[in-house]
Structures are given as C-alpha cells and as structure tokens.
Amino acid sequence: MRRQSGILLHISSLPSRYGIGTLGKAAHDFVDFLKESGQSMWQILPLGPTGYGDSPYQSFSTFAGNPYFIDLEMLVEEGLLLQEEITEQGPLGYIEKVDYGLLFNTRMKLLSKAAQRGYGKYGEAEQQF
Numbered sequence: 058m059r060r061q062s063g064i065l066l067h068i069s070s071l072p073s074r075y076g077i078g079t080l081g082k083a084a085h086d087f088v089d090f091l092k093e094s095g096q097s098m099w100q101i102l103p104l105g106p107t108g109y110g111d112s113p114y115q116s117f118s119t120f121a122g123n124p125y126f127i128d129l130e131m132l133v134e135e136g137l138l139l140q141e142e143i144t145e146q147g148p149l150g151y152i153e154k155v156d157y158g159l160l161f162n163t164r165m166k167l168l169s170k171a172a173q174r175g176y177g178k179y180g181e182a183e184q185q186f
Contacts, residue, residue, distance in 0.1 A: 063098025064091065067113065068126050069155050075143070076164075077155045081128025111157040124168055125160050136178065137171035 071078025071087060078084070091099055105116030106123045113123075132138040146163045 061097045063096050063100060065100045067102040068104065068123075069102075069113075072152075075129050076160055077125050079128035080126045081131050107157065111155075125164055127168060129167065132167075132171045135175075137174045138167060142170065143167060 066087070067078075068080060068084065069078050071083040073079055073081075073083060088099065102113040103116055104122055104126065105113065105118050106121055107113055108115035108117050129138060129143055133140050133143070146167065
C-alpha cells in the first residue's frame with residue numbers, strides 16, 4: 058500500500074462572495090491547487106441539504122444535493138441570472154461563517170428565478186428531469 062496524503066475541507070468552507078462555498082470556480086481552483094501540491098485526496102462532508110441544526114449529517118435526503126452549493130456566478134455566465142438580481146438581494150452572507158437563515162431567505166428565490174429561465178431556455182423536455 059502506497060502512502061498518500063490529502064485534506065478534509067467541506068464545500069461550504071471554500072471562499073465565496075455569496076455566503077457559502079459552492080461547486081463553482083473556487084472548487085475547481087482548489088482541485089488544481091491540490092494536484093499541484095501533490096495531494097491525492099480531498100475528503101468532504103456530505104453534500105445533501107442540511108436538516109435540523111444545519112448539520113451536513115442531518116440531511117433530509119441521501120440522494121439530493123444541497124442547492125446552496127450551486128454557484129451563482131456560473132448561473133450568471135449561463136444567462137440564467139443577472140448580476141443585478143444577485144446584488145438586489147442585499148448581503149448574501151458573511152466571509153467568516155455561513156448564515157443558513159440568510160441563505161434560506163435569499164438563495165432559494167434566486168435559484169427559483171434561474172430555474173424558471175432555464176425551463177424557457179432549454180425547452181420543455183428538460184422540465185421532466
């Protein structure tokens with residue numbers, strides 16, 4: 058067995074201007090950093106929607122992904138959100154900690170708007186999934 062090293066870092070801890078780390082550019086950059094550093098593993102906490110106490114271990118679903126990990130900037134790049142719509146929401150979080158209450162009150166509205174645009178952009182067949 059070959060010796061290996063890695064790091065434990067949850068997606069929510071990645072840097073973000075929007076209150077929580079996402080599976081966007083910061084995640085891709087982190088993977089590149091790990092590779093350049095000679096790391097061979099990245100361990101993360103569960104990725105499901107958080108339940109009581111906002112713990113990743115108290116998820117409501119084994120199969121669903123946490124919608125907070127959807128990158129807002131990637132949605133802007135896809136034309137599913139406008140940067141102004143994100144800015145209009147006001148502060149979307151803090152750098153030091155994740156405020157799940159604030160995310161609940163702001164993020165889902167933005168994701169719903171992006172989903173509606175996605176249905177129109179990608180056609181009715183995509184709505185079935």
